[in-house]
Structures are given as C-alpha cells and as structure tokens.
Amino acid sequence: MADYRAMWKDLGMNLEAHDMLLDFLGKYYADTFLTQNERPEGMDYFNFVMSEVHGLRIKELMDQKAVGRKVIGAYCVFVPEELVLAVDATLVGLCAGADYALDQVEQYLPRNTCALIKSAFGFKLGGVCPYLEATDLVVGENTCDGKKKAFESLGGLIDNLYVMDLPQVKSEQGRALLKAEYIRFKEQIEELTGVTITAEKLKESIAVVNAKRGALHRLAKLRGADPAPISGLDALLANQIAFFDDPVRFTASVNTICDELEKRVADKVGVFPQGTPRILISGCPMAVPNWKLPAIIESCGGVIVGEESCIGERGCRNLVSTAAESVDELIDGIVDRYFKVDCAVFTPNRERVEHIEEMFQGSNADGVIHYGLQFCQPYLMEAMDVEKKLEDSDIPVLRVETDYGQEDVGQLKTRVEAFVEQLRP
Ligand code: SF4
Numbered sequence: 001m002a003d004y005r006a007m008w009k010d011l012g013m014n015l016e017a018h019d020m021l022l023d024f025l026g027k028y029y030a031d032t033f034l035t036q037n038e039r040p041e042g043m044d045y046f047n048f049v050m051s052e053v054h055g056l057r058i059k060e061l062m063d064q065k066a067v068g069r070k071v072i073g074a075y076c077v078f079v080p081e082e083l084v085l086a087v088d089a090t091l092v093g094l095c096a097g098a099d100y101a102l103d104q105v106e107q108y109l110p111r112n113t114c115a116l117i118k119s120a121f122g123f124k125l126g127g128v129c130p131y132l133e134a135t136d137l138v139v140g141e142n143t144c145d146g147k148k149k150a151f152e153s154l155g156g157l158i159d160n161l162y163v164m165d166l167p168q169v170k171s172e173q174g175r176a177l178l179k180a181e182y183i184r185f186k187e188q189i190e191e192l193t194g195v196t197i198t199a200e201k202l203k204e205s206i207a208v209v210n211a212k213r214g215a216l217h218r219l220a221k222l223r224g225a226d227p228a229p230i231s232g233l234d235a236l237l238a239n240q241i242a243f244f245d246d247p248v249r250f251t252a253s254v255n256t257i258c259d260e261l262e263k264r265v266a267d268k269v270g271v272f273p274q275g276t277p278r279i280l281i282s283g284c285p286m287a288v289p290n291w292k293l294p295a296i297i298e299s300c301g302g303v304i305v306g307e308e309s310c311i312g313e314r315g316c317r318n319l320v321s322t323a324a325e326s327v328d329e330l331i332d333g334i335v336d337r338y339f340k341v342d343c344a345v346f347t348p349n350r351e352r353v354e355h356i357e358e359m360f361q362g363s364n365a366d367g368v369i370h371y372g373l374q375f376c377q378p379y380l381m382e383a384m385d386v387e388k389k390l391e392d393s394d395i396p397v398l399r400v401e402t403d404y405g406q407e408d409v410g411q412l413k414t415r416v417e418a419f420v421e422q423l424r425p
C-alpha cells in the first residue's frame, strides 16, 4: 500500500491506533478469505478493494472533495443513494463490524447497547475511521430506540450530523412521513452541494443505483445453484463493499464475477461439493469486518447461500421505477421502493417472514440461521416469531445471539456444527 499517513493525519486520525487496526484487519482478512479454496478469479478485485479500503478509496474521495464533490455518510439502508448521486455527491456506509475503544464508548453508551452502535462510537472516539472523518454530512436516523438515543450523543462528538425521522408502521401516514423526510433530505443536500435536483439528473442516478442492485440480484440468484459457485463469505464481502466503493465500478466488478459464476454453474463447478448443507442467514446486518458467524458456518461444513439482511438482500432487493417525468413522481418511486424494506423496527412486520421463506425456496436452502446481535431488541424479539413460523413451515432454524467478541466462538461452533449435521440427508 502506498503511504497515506499524511492524508490520515490531515483527517485528524490517531495514526498509531490506526496502524494497529490495519495490521489486525489485514491478518484477519488473509486468514478468513485468502485461505478459502476455489475462489472465483473475480474476487481479486475485492481483495484489492479491501487492501486499499482505508487508502486508495479514501484518496479518491479526498481528490473528489478537492474539486468540490461532497461525501455523505449513513448508518442505514433507508438513506437513498439515488438522491445523493443526483446532487453529484458520494454516499458511503459508516457501520462497522468490530469493537473499538470500548472503555471510552461506555462513557457515552450503556454497556447493554448493541455492538453495531457501540462500534460507530468506538471508531469515532478511537480516531480510526477515515470514512467518517472524510464526510461533509453524516446521516443518522430514528429507527430502533438504541440508534435514536445514540445519535443524540453522537451529535456531541461530530458537528455535521443530520437525523432522518423514519416511520415505524407501514401505513399511509408512514409512507407520507417517509416521503416528507426524503424531501427534507433532498433540500438539505441541495443546500450542502449547491446543486438542484432535476428530473433528468434523478433518472440518471436511479439508473446507476438500479444497475448496482441489479448486479447484486444477479449474484444472489447464481447462489441458488448446487454446488454453490461462490462461498457465502465472498458473497457477503461483495455486499459489504457495495457500501463504500464507487457504484459504477462496483457494478461492473460484480457483473464480471457473475459472468464467471455463470460458467461455473454450467460446468457444475463449486466452492464446496454438491450436497453441502445450504444455509440462509437472516437477521441483523453484518458490516465489515464482521465475518465471525459466516466463517464459523463455512468452516463447520455448511455453505451460506443467502443473507436476509440489510447488508444483503433486504438492503438491495427491489428497484426504483423510472417510469415518471417529474422530480416529485420520481421521488414517489423512490419512496415506494424503500417503503418495502422490512426492517424489524416496523410493526407489524409480517412481510419479513414471508420474504425469508421466499429466499429459502429461491436459494434452495436447507436451513436458516437467525443472527441476532446481543441487546438488539427489534431483531431478537422478532426472531422468536420468525423461528416459530419457519418451523411451522418445516424449515429448520437455529437462533443465534452473539456480539463482536471472540469469546463465544467455541460455543457457536459446537451449535452450528450440530445444526449443519442435522441438515445432512
Ligand atoms: S436493520 Fe433497520 S435500522 Fe439497520 S440498516 Fe437495516 S433498515 Fe436501517
């Protein structure tokens, strides 16, 4: 990697702590990903992205900022990339999948806060996230109670926080709130960038995001083959990288890998033997570098064939309609698409179980592992109902509750191994 230390210093980062983090990440990535067998050649691009995740990509963003392009960061898939691109800005995901500076974090948040929220604070307090430091605007949202209150505290640590109010009920009023909030957000980013969104510009950006989601749908579909042409770890990695790579380059790279996978499917080439127990993961999002449970599953004789998750199918399914002429009608199309996201913060949220069953069938899965982060009330509570309904449909389920720590790896392995064995014919 080139020397980016001057750039990181200018961003106000803690260089010593960041060196240690990168060192840890590099080793963890190599042990988890580079040791896999039969990886598609197209994964070379994603290896490269990961090797430069705090380097070249940040330099690209800084170069763009130098010529006036703004960077907007978000913690939720409800923040519409279509609007961000339409003001010639770049959207990056800020969620992190590792604990950091926990002692400092617990001076701001109670211990029983989910790891996803704690890590957002840890990366800020530890000064180790160049994405966060590069942003011109950070978008938080009122989704779960944890995030709602955490963003009040985060507002004291950063000076560019904007909070989006999101609905919790799929009603007419809920839809109207989402539309009003998207219009308020549009006005905010128009002011930030000095760019007024036109219908033409919005259609172009919708097409870019649709193409990105289309490529991810193509990848998801190919995983329905047996033998699976790509590991769950690699497919998850592509879904994770979707949150910070350039969208057009990312789409082309995913399509390249899909071309390769199509050939593999035709030749019946897979990453694991045909008949390997197939697992669908469902639940909380897994941000980089949260690879703990997927690595356990795929080292215990299973293969992951889908993620019902915001970093996965829940976050990328459904496209925005471009069959409209005015900005307002196009925004209606955006609202329609996002309003279908079945996050557990919605009540009731019956569609989610239906979607899990649909994904189970479409990916030819043998069982579902429900992944809940410790202290995440919405997903842990919903997991009980999901488990019951799936079992009523004769779908085997394992409910897992964990965090970002490594202490429970042994215990998780034992449970996952037993579950995978149960799925063998
Ligand atoms: S799980 Fe809910 S709150 Fe989290 S990213 Fe998804 S939609 Fe947003």
Ligand code: SF4
Residues within 6 Å of the ligand: 114, 115, 116, 117, 144, 145, 146, 147, 284, 285, 373, 375, 376, 377, 378, 379
């Ligand atoms: S929905 Fe759950 S995992 Fe997501 S931020 Fe809230 S508590 Fe954490």
